[in-house]
Amino acid sequence: MNNRKKKYNCISCPKKANCFDKLSKEELKLVDDNRLEIKYNKGEIICKQGGFAYNILHITEGSAKLYVEHNDKKLILSLLNHTDLIGLHSLFYNNVLEYSAACLENSYICSISTNIISTLIRENIEFATSIISTLNKDTSRFYNRIISLTQKQLHGRLADAILHFTKEIYNSDEIELKLSRKDIADFTGMSTESAIRILKEFHNDKIIDLDGKKLKIISHQILEKLSEIG
Amino acid sequence: MNNRKKKYNCISCPKKANCFDKLSKEELKLVDDNRLEIKYNKGEIICKQGGFAYNILHITEGSAKLYVEHNDKKLILSLLNHTDLIGLHSLFYNNVLEYSAACLENSYICSISTNIISTLIRENIEFATSIISTLNKDTSRFYNRIISLTQKQLHGRLADAILHFTKEIYNSDEIELKLSRKDIADFTGMSTESAIRILKEFHNDKIIDLDGKKLKIISHQILEKLSEIG
DNA sequence: AAAAAAAACTGATCTATATCAATTTTATTA
DNA sequence: TAATAAAATTGATATAGATCAGTTTTTTTT
Numbered sequence: 001m002n003n004r005k006k007k008y009n010c011i012s013c014p015k016k017a018n019c020f021d022k023l024s025k026e027e028l029k030l031v032d033d034n035r036l037e038i039k040y041n042k043g044e045i046i047c048k049q050g051g052f053a054y055n056i057l058h059i060t061e062g063s064a065k066l067y068v069e070h071n072d073k074k075l076i077l078s079l080l081n082h083t084d085l086i087g088l089h090s091l092f093y094n095n096v097l098e099y100s101a102a103c104l105e106n107s108y109i110c111s112i113s114t115n116i117i118s119t120l121i122r123e124n125i126e127f128a129t130s131i132i133s134t135l136n137k138d139t140s141r142f143y144n145r146i147i148s149l150t151q152k153q154l155h156g157r158l159a160d161a162i163l164h165f166t167k168e169i170y171n172s173d174e175i176e177l178k179l180s181r182k183d184i185a186d187f188t189g190m191s192t193e194s195a196i197r198i199l200k201e202f203h204n205d206k207i208i209d210l211d212g213k214k215l216k217i218i219s220h221q222i223l224e225k226l227s228e229i230g
Numbered sequence: 231m232n233n234r235k236k237k238y239n240c241i242s243c244p245k246k247a248n249c250f251d252k253l254s255k256e257e258l259k260l261v262d263d264n265r266l267e268i269k270y271n272k273g274e275i276i277c278k279q280g281g282f283a284y285n286i287l288h289i290t291e292g293s294a295k296l297y298v299e300h301n302d303k304k305l306i307l308s309l310l311n312h313t314d315l316i317g318l319h320s321l322f323y324n325n326v327l328e329y330s331a332a333c334l335e336n337s338y339i340c341s342i343s344t345n346i347i348s349t350l351i352r353e354n355i356e357f358a359t360s361i362i363s364t365l366n367k368d369t370s371r372f373y374n375r376i377i378s379l380t381q382k383q384l385h386g387r388l389a390d391a392i393l394h395f396t397k398e399i400y401n402s403d404e405i406e407l408k409l410s411r412k413d414i415a416d417f418t419g420m421s422t423e424s425a426i427r428i429l430k431e432f433h434n435d436k437i438i439d440l441d442g443k444k445l446k447i448i449s450h451q452i453l454e455k456l457s458e459i460g
Numbered sequence: 461a462a463a464a465a466a467a468a469c470t471g472a473t474c475t476a477t478a479t480c481a482a483t484t485t486t487a488t489t490a
Numbered sequence: 491t492a493a494t495a496a497a498a499t500t501g502a503t504a505t506a507g508a509t510c511a512g513t514t515t516t517t518t519t520t
Contacts, residue, residue, distance in 0.1 A: 075376065130322075194508075230300065423477090463520075465517080487497080
């Protein structure tokens, strides 16, 4: 398809999305032959709300934020790591994207036509059920996000965000955030100033240890409590 | 499966969910043989957040509200009409429900084991892709909901709700709401008092005509504008 | 390394919306 | 049909959090 040298290869790719484990070597070869591998720099937009949803994107290396825009406001719905896929939510439904995604660091993104993915879904039922599973996992996250964003006050929302980053995204109590303060605000649906203020408050109250983008959880218990009481 | 007389029959059911159109007569027979048909009264809960997600529910007659709860607050995520299914989001992912549903009027609900649905998905790829389409349609609605709830102020949120009810739920400019004022507040994420006040304001400003639960749109244009500016 | 731009931070002020407290209307039950 | 309970409504008050207007720090560019 394209002749540029590619860094990765679908068959041996160590960062494969879970559902691709259900594909045979031949099927993976089909994907490999029909994908593009694109290097994006930090901050660059990899897909744009309102644009066509012709491709499924795979973050092979790096990370991204997925967000929706309305007027000049932005809401970050989720953080995506290597292994995550973008665009499954358009499959068999509509071909216009309802969100944008931008890289949080220099990243390698694979792009595969939705046609190829649709074909594989039709031909491999294990792949199909795995796609359903992936879609439903995303939806499950949405439920938590929507509760956090609509039912909790700033402290609860920020506690949710910190717990999400440490537990689900980085899987460590001590992390190096890839998000700016504004990003954190866009993730928690508050003003940048509020995010900064409460982050500082958490630091002063010894709930977290925060130095620039280095964040360490000191008290899980208090964060969980804040998340709970909202 | 059960011997009580049933009002409906899957093969001839006029209120079939879209994806069931993809099933053969034999497959529909399998569903019909394995379903329960339950009559619920207005206000009764048909499934509960935190409970097991063993069944897919189909609203054969009536309507329901689907909501999430946190502490004592409630957020209505969507209104469900006859033909809508509940529970697809648990398929192949988890067996605990993340939301509750309650009837808005006396309703007939069919209950089918997720096992039957899973089997059909595995055996009928058209059904499977139709399920994916349905799931993604729901997700698409979520995007709109989350933008409305997090990025817009009260007037914009209420305009969104009115447009949603008239355009997507009832498909008419003149409707009879099944929701209480509190329900409208829970749908738009505001206090009951605010919902009442702004509804009245819309009425006084001749944007809508509201008499109890009878609602009629007078100015689409203003509602769309309010929705847009948020 | 200096200059410029962007991001992070801080304090003061403002406002959208919740909460509270009561009253009226509607629906339900005795 | 009266009595009771629930829902709807209204006005007054309180407040969480946004906005504004800077200053400081960090990052990027020259």
